[in-house]
Amino acid sequence: MLTNAAAKAAGAQSRAYKLHDQGGMHLLVRPTGTKSWQLKYRWRGREKLLTIGQFPEINVARARILQAQAKEQLEQGVDPSRAQRSADSFEQLARGWHRHHRASWSQTHAADVLASLERDVFPELGARPIGAVQPRELLDIVRLVERRGCLETAGRLRQRLSAIFGFGIAEGLCEDDPAAQLGRAMKKGKLSVPHPALTSxxxxxxxxxxxxxxxxxxxxxxxxxxxxxxxxxxxxxxxxxxxxxxxxxxxxxxxxxxxxxxxxxxxxxxxxxxxxxxxxxxxxxxxxxxxxxxxxxxxxxxxxxxxxxxxxxxxxxxxxxxxxxxxxxxxxxxxxxxxxxxxxxxxxxxxxxxxxxxxxxxxxxxxxxxxxxxxxxxxxxxxxxxxxxxxxx
Incomplete structure (x- = not known):
């Protein structure tokens, strides 16, 4: 059985590897250093994998509690993956995506990305379950940014929304990207022109x-x-x-x-x-x-x-x-x-x-x-x- 000390000491290697705990649960350590709790289970004859959360945000004791809850859902005839998609909020997913990429960004850029989400997205959609977010809701948000006259900012926000859902798909937290087609309904930015500047x-x-x-x-x-x-x-x-x-x-x-x-x-x-x-x-x-x-x-x-x-x-x-x-x-x-x-x-x-x-x-x-x-x-x-x-x- 794993301990918090062993999980903390697990370092990144050239390939992902697993540290097994109990009852089908393991800690997956990726080459990037990200550590995710995963539970292997069977649903209607098929083997599935449930991502419970990341270490150290979720320690060993909490991961085992969530593992027990997932097994209770199985006994009640509920697929834990579907139940999880209904429970995890968009803000949780977005912050997880931000943490994952923060090390590869400059400090200022990382702060700007998070600030844009906190200003324009979280107040409206932060508490919504991931699986419940619809394309129309996301389009309404980027159009509010467009109405401020910030077309380039709206475009960047759409890209970030799509990247967040892409991260969720890879982590097994959602099944599709409702931001994928937003660009078809957005305003086109102006042709690139030099920055306005005083020359006197x-x-x-x-x-x-x-x-x-x-x-x-x-x-x-x-x-x-x-x-x-x-x-x-x-x-x-x-x-x-x-x-x-x-x-x-x-x-x-x-x-x-x-x-x-x-x-x-x-x-x-x-x-x-x-x-x-x-x-x-x-x-x-x-x-x-x-x-x-x-x-x-x-x-x-x-x-x-x-x-x-x-x-x-x-x-x-x-x-x-x-x-x-x-x-x-x-x-x-x-x-x-x-x-x-x-x-x-x-x-x-x-x-x-x-x-x-x-x-x-x-x-x-x-x-x-x-x-x-x-x-x-x-x-x-x-x-x-x-x-x-x-x-x-």
Whole structure:
């Protein structure tokens, strides 16, 4: 018979394997490290497999109780698999799917995925049994997102819903995917166009000034100005932690795994991105630092936290710019275009390569990308210092 200690100690191997308990129940350990309780039984002459739940959420004692309940159902002439599909809620399934994939996602992306489900799906369908969810209910949910004007978000939500049910099918928790055909009834997104961006330094200053008098949260206004000064991708600022900042050296090092949504695959080489901090950017960091305990930054804390324990919302800065009167003219990602356009004109063509590197654009020459990893921080610092001067003039 298994113990909790033995179950906890079971490590992943190249192939899935089973640790047997009693009465046909075993713990299946997959190569990913996921551990699932499964019960083998016979129903009307056919051998079937019931997934009871995952360890450690369900420990040994609880798994045996659920095993006993399943055997009682068999004695009453009820198929435990069908009874389970009626009992497990959509939220339980969705959170299990999220836990399963969380290790392969960046921290910011994992938080965004869960936040979208908690905001748009769980209030309506979280408590519904998995097997009772109908395509029409899911379509109503994605159409509410479409009505907000977020067609791309609605498309991503449909993909996530389908992935959740696909996970449930693989785990034996449901039989079909009611989200599979939703795309046929959804609105089509607009053709891909460049992100709206301001290309005049006067307009950039006007936007930042308009944000300063907004009644929104101070942390959002500070994050907006810091994003403008560093010209990184929004996800980098949202997930920024104090461990990445060296105030003495005046640099911010964005870890390679946060430069993209997914974590690096095995054998894939990615490099940290070093951002020299201008005096204007340092002023922002000194302004948000006193909010930490004792006036010193905690190494594991976000620099720009949201209302909960996670980062500021994915659409917070876009909404800030809309309220400032720049809807359709500028979005958070647009700062990268503003930075490139204005500085190329200001510094001249001999700085073009350095400006591209400052934006973390990879060289087209793969050999150069592999061998020329020089940060050339002195030239980058000139670029960011000049950008800070231009925005703050």
């Amino acid at each position: 330094i006067d307009d950039c200053r006007a936007l930042l000034a308009a944000c300063e008098v907004d009644r929104g949260a101070a942390v959002s206004i500070m994050a907006s100005r810091f994003l403008a000064l560093t010209a990184v991708r929004l996800a980098a600022v949202r997930g920024m932690r104090w461990t990445e900042v060296d105030l003495e050296a005046r640099i911010w090092t964005v870890p390679a795994e946060r430069m993209k949504l997914s974590k690096p695959k095995k054998g894939e080489e990615r490099f940290d991105h070093v951002v020299p901090l201008s005096e204007e950017a340092l002023w922002i960091l000194r302004g948000v630092r006193p909010a930490s305990i004792g006036g010193e930054p905690q190494v594991d804390r976000l620099v720009f936290p949201g209302r909960s324990s996670g980062p500021i919302g994915e659409g917070t800065l876009r909404e800030l710019y809309n309220r400032a009167g720049f809807a359709g003219r500028h979005v958070p990602h647009g700062w990268r275009s503003s930075f490139s356009t204005i500085l190329n004109e200001d510094l001249g063509p001999e700085w073009r390569t350095d400006i591209d590197r400052a934006l973390a654009h990879s060289p087209k020459d793969k050999v150069e990308a592999a061998y020329n990893r020089a940060q050339l921080l002195d030239r980058r610092r000139v670029i960011f210092d000049r950008w800070g001067e231009l925005l703050s003039a």
